[in-house]
Amino acid sequence: MRTFVITGGTQGIGKALALHYLGRGDRVLAIGTSQVRGETLLAEADRLSAGDRCSFLPADLSSLTMTARLADRLRTQYPSIDALVLGAFRFQTKRQETAEGIERTFALYVLSRYLLAEELRTALERAPHPVIVNLCGTGSKAGRLYWNDLQLRRRYRPLMATMQGARANDLLGVAFAAEHPDSPIRYVLHNPLFVDTGLAEPFSQPTRTALNIITRLFAAPVDKAIEPIVDLMDTPPESALSAFQVRRTIDVTGPAFDLTAAHRLTRTLRNLIIKSVEPKAKD
Template sequence: MRTLVITGGTQGIGKALTLHYLGRGDRVIAVGSNHIKGETLLAEADRLSAGDRCSFLLADLSSPTMTIRLAERLRTGYPSIDALVFGAFRYQTKRQETAEGIERTFALYVLSRYLLAEELCTALERAPHPVIVNLCGTGSKAGRLHWDDLQLRRRYRPFVATMQGARANDLLGVAFTDEHPDSPIRYMLYNPLFVNTGLAEPFSQPTRTAVSLIAKMFATPVDKAIEPIVDRIDTPPDSALSAFQVRRTIAVTGSAFDLNAARRLASTLRNLIIKSIEA
């Protein structure tokens, strides 16, 4: 029986993966920020006769302090973790800051993923074939890092914040393999493209209805979208770092995967974490 930790595990792709692996007989710890969705997931696990193998941990991953506390709970409760899946994300139509003063998209989409990978590295390395799956926008040509204003204080636009996060996640993969060169962990960047996962929720009407209709017409159903992800979790790539758009392999070379930029980002994130904890 394997142990999987899935952030964003109570909805969309994360929930579908949770239910899939529970159905396979594995143990899954689903992390989410909505208590009601967590209770719903636990009820579904009970109906699968998997209630004893499903846990829900409530956590706001946009908070570095809460993310560290979550990691401590996971290390204590599950000293060996086979797979860590990053699926928590929310499209922020307006700029918001966390209690620590960090722009929320950057905190959730970038900072929490860096922090959890580092904090759970030892637990992952105890597993026979450990893998980190980072669900992100890898392979997209849009977006860049705004090094002089990473938190977009001067001019926030939701798409710009999202695509900056996508570019940053490419660098997170590079930074992890750079900082852990001898680790058995396989770090996989995975872009599922357009999936029907409740993308309309952050929007107000009439945009919400329009996005819902577009998703129903053109987006991949969740159950279908998880199939390639399951394949990669079950049979991790040989290389320490890999990237995919659905089943198409993305070369982890070029400016999007620049080592110096990755080191710069990792240093920036470490400093931001220290400042947020001290505040």
């Protein structure tokens, strides 16, 4: 029986992956913020006779402190983890800061993914074929990193924040593979493209209705969207780092995967984590 940790595991692609692996006899640790969605997942697991193999772990991953505590709990209770799926994301229509003073999209989409991969690395390395799957906009040419204003204090646009996060996640994969060259973990960047995962939810009317119509017409259903992800999780690529848009392989040597920028990003993230978490730990 394998053990899967899935962030964003109570809805969309994360939930579909959770139910798939529960149906195959594996253990799933689903992380989410909604108690209602968590209880719904547990009820569906019971219907699959998998209630004893499904856990819902409520956590706001935009909080560095909560993310670090969650990672410590997971390491303690599950010393061997087969796969980590990084799927938690929420489109922020307005700029918000967390209690730790970090822009919320950056905290959830970038910092939490970096922190979980690093903190769970030793547990993953104990598994026979460990894999990290980072669900992001891999290989996108539209976004950029605003190095002098990563938290977009001077100018915030929702899509700008999202696309910056997508570019940052590509670099997280590059940095992980480079900084842990002897690790057996395979780091997979995966862009599922347009999937019916509740994109319209954060928006007000009439935008919500318009997005719902577009989704029904053009978005891939979740059960189809997870198929290439399942294949990658069941048979991880040989390369330490790989990237895909659905099933199309993305070249990880291009400008979006610059090693110097990747090291710069992880240095920045480590410093930000130290400044944000350590003062509160001393209080």
